[in-house]
Amino acid sequence: MKKLLLIFGLLLFPQLVFAQTPAEDWSIEKFDAIIDLNSDGSLQVSENISVNFNVEKHGIFRVIPVAYKDEFNNRIKIGFKLGDVLVDGKTAQFSESRNSKEHYIKIGDPDITILNDHTYTIDYKVEKGVLFFNDFDEIYWNVTGDTWEVPIKTSSAIVRLPGGAQVLQTSCYTGASGSTSSDCGIATDGSVAAFAAKDYLTVAVGFEKGVVAEPTFWEKLRQSLLNNLINLVPVLLVFIVSLMWFKYGRDKKMGAVVAEYEAPHNLEAVYLPGILTPFMKKPEVSAMIVTMAVNGFLQISVQEEEKSGLGKIFKPAKVVTLTKKRESLGLDSAHTYLFNLLFADGRSTVTNTELKNSITETEFKELTTLVQDRIKLENIYLKKSLLFVGLFIFFGIIQIFVGVNLGNLYGPVTTVLFVLSGVVTVVFGFLMPTITEKGLELVRLVMGYRLFLGTAEKYRIKWQEEENMFEKHLPPAIVFGLTFKWAEAFAGLEFKQPDWYRSDSALTNYSAIAMDLNQAVVVSLASDITPKSSGSSGGGASGGGMGGGGGGSW
Structure with a gap:
């Protein structure tokens, strides 16, 4: 003290x-x-x-x-x-x-x-x-x-x-x-x-x-419901809307999912999660960077940060350097946009330290929009009539309006439940029905490709002779969280050091690359690039x- x-x-x-x-x-x-x-x-x-x-x-x-x-x-x-x-x-x-x-x-x-x-x-x-x-x-x-x-x-x-x-x-x-x-x-x-x-x-x-x-959520909800029976109303509304979706809005059954050895439609890795859900979160920028590296647009170099004095007693951080190898000609719009953000102001190299907080939230939203626009070109989901969507939006807004006004009288839980009920109503409006036959088949293919990446060792005899197999499918493995599973499939195979990735760590096999890459790029570099907000952070x-x-x- x-x-x-x-x-x-x-x-x-x-x-x-x-x-x-x-x-x-x-x-x-x-x-x-x-x-x-x-x-x-x-x-x-x-x-x-x-x-x-x-x-x-x-x-x-x-x-x-x-x-x-x-x-x-x-x-x-x-x-x-x-x-x-x-x-x-x-x-x-x-x-x-x-x-x-x-x-x-x-x-x-x-x-x-x-x-x-x-x-x-x-x-x-x-x-x-x-x-x-x-x-x-x-x-x-x-x-x-x-x-x-x-x-x-x-x-x-x-x-x-x-x-x-x-x-x-x-x-x-x-x-x-x-x-x-x-x-x-x-x-x-x-x-x-x-x-x-x-x-x-x-x-x-x-x-x-x-x-x-x-x-817990249930502890908070229980006390509020005991004092506010009106909170049962939005719960009942959600139940009714759910019944309507169950009867009228469910999509056709999808065919059997089997292992697929290629990404469908030659889609780059960053777009694959958006095929499986219309509510895609932030794009996986680490997969986009690895995609550009594998295709020869940039090189990734990783080395431990040099420290002196008392700093030597702490575990050294990773310094990630991106080096531009050629211009962005040949990249699609989303990857080109990220490429230009990385190498802004004419620079040919950039480190994760320099990138930290350099990409604004507005720029990241624009990147997200470009990714979503590319996914829309696949015509996965049905376009709804304005009247159909409008009716559900109107009914949902009514519920939200009622909840906000009742909140001052009954408390925040009432507001939350009515707002959630309104949001669910609007969401179900977009989901009844949702997916096209073409879209359903595309979803099946992406799921099959994901299955392959997670169980590739079972199918090694079918792909082990292909050139550059590891790096070709590495970005999709990253977006699906299967990086280590994918690397394990190469155990015992001849190791070739990729020219797009350099590290001062000992890289003697593909699992070592996966571990080094995950720590340096997927976790560290992507975190530095992606805007975030909290208090103590x-x-x-x-x-x-x-x-x-x-x-x-x-």
């Missing part, structure tokens, strides 16, 4: 000198907060707000949000319980009120005015203080809020985890709501993370899963998460 305080002090010290803020009546000199995570997922928060009154004031007021919007923009209510309220370490006179969005705390005596320096302490507890992700959980807390009447000169926060839990990742953001500036210092020591800034402050602390028990913004609000003087 002493080490943490020393580091934290060093972070804070350079920020104690700054230009005088132009507050006329009063100023906020410091805003310090301590946030303790409890094992039940609640947060115990203690705020110390140091102010200076240049004119006579009764005190300050603090506005604390008691609801926030989740990733789907739905409002989530959180429990709030006010604890001690102090002025200069002594019990203060205060009043409180609340509405559906905020808790209002007015501190001070209406019959007494004060001047000069004073410190206000506000202790409170909030429920549901943790956000849950697949690989980690997170406290994403707006420490100061950004709706104060005056600027905050310095701010700090200390976040403490329970039971010896370890901090995995941290981020902090400064400025007004929506700002991605990170003019703040961070120090961590085991289960404690400390932050310092000279502005409004939002912090994010990620930690391992299991520290706080995550409520650095994809958040000031004003995000829970907490926040603001205040003023009176």
Whole structure:
């Protein structure tokens, strides 16, 4: 702890000198907060707000949000319980009120005015203080809020985890709501993370899963349904729509799936997942890069990052370098677009470090659109009449509208269920019926090709004499998550080092290439290229998460 305080002090010290803020009546000199995570997922928060009154004031007021919007923009209510309220370490006179969005705390005596320096302490507890992700959980807390009447000169926060839990990742953001500036210092020591800034402050602390028990979907749903029988209505609507689809909308049965030794219609790997589902996710850029490498447009080189000093005790990271071998002539539009993004500004080589965060979300959406447009050319799915689609969309929107308006009365679960019911109605409208006979056959062929890639060793006698077999089918194996299975099929066969892939690791067989390629390109490089967003991983913004609000003087 002493080490943490020393580091934290060093972070804070350079920020104690700054230009005088132009507050006329009063100023906020410091805003310090301590946030303790409890094992039940609640947060115990203690705020110390140091102010200076240049004119006579009764005190300050603090506005604390008691609801926030989740990733789907739905409002989530959180429990709030006010604890001690102090002025200069002594019990203060205060009043409180609340509405559906905020808790209002007015501190001070209406019959007494004060001047000069004073410190206000506000202790409170909030429920549901943790956000849950697949690989980690997170406290994403707006420490100061950004709706104060005056600027905050310095701010700090200390976040403490329970039971010896370890901090995995941290981020902090400064400025007004929506700002991605990170003019703040961070120090961590085991289960404690400390932050310092000279502005409004939002912090994010990620930690391992299991520290706080995550409520199951059924636990959340059960409690809401007990208090809101109206929630059965959207469930019933989904049941009715499902029956309609079962009776009228199911596609014809597909023929037997057998192993296919080639991708149908000479489709490149990135398009194959979109054949199997009309709701394709983000394109697998690693497969696109390997496709271009195999076809001679670029070369992939992998080497361990050189480190010095204390850095040598950590496992070295992989540095991936892409080298342009020829121009993009001959590539389709999606691969050409990605090729030009990789080698923008006339460069002929680029590393994963240079690519990190260089491709914008807009550019990635354009790449996704190009991939989807190519898939549409296969005419897999039937085109619906505007009237047919319109009726389902209209009925779905009605359900969504009802849910949003009932949400204020019955709570967020009601809104979620009605919205889901509306979305399901719209989706079923597009799915009744869905696939063409040509499309059904194409799906069968892709499934057969996927079967071959996963069981290729059984059919080795039919393909082992073909040239460049490994690299030819490697990109499709990547998109189907069968990279290692595909490499295992080459066990015992003569190994030929491909000229499109170079690594300082010992590559003596195809499984070694698969492992090296997966770590360096499929995981590392693709992650650097693909835009992403979270709080503690650095994809958040000031004003995000829970907490926040603001205040003023009176």
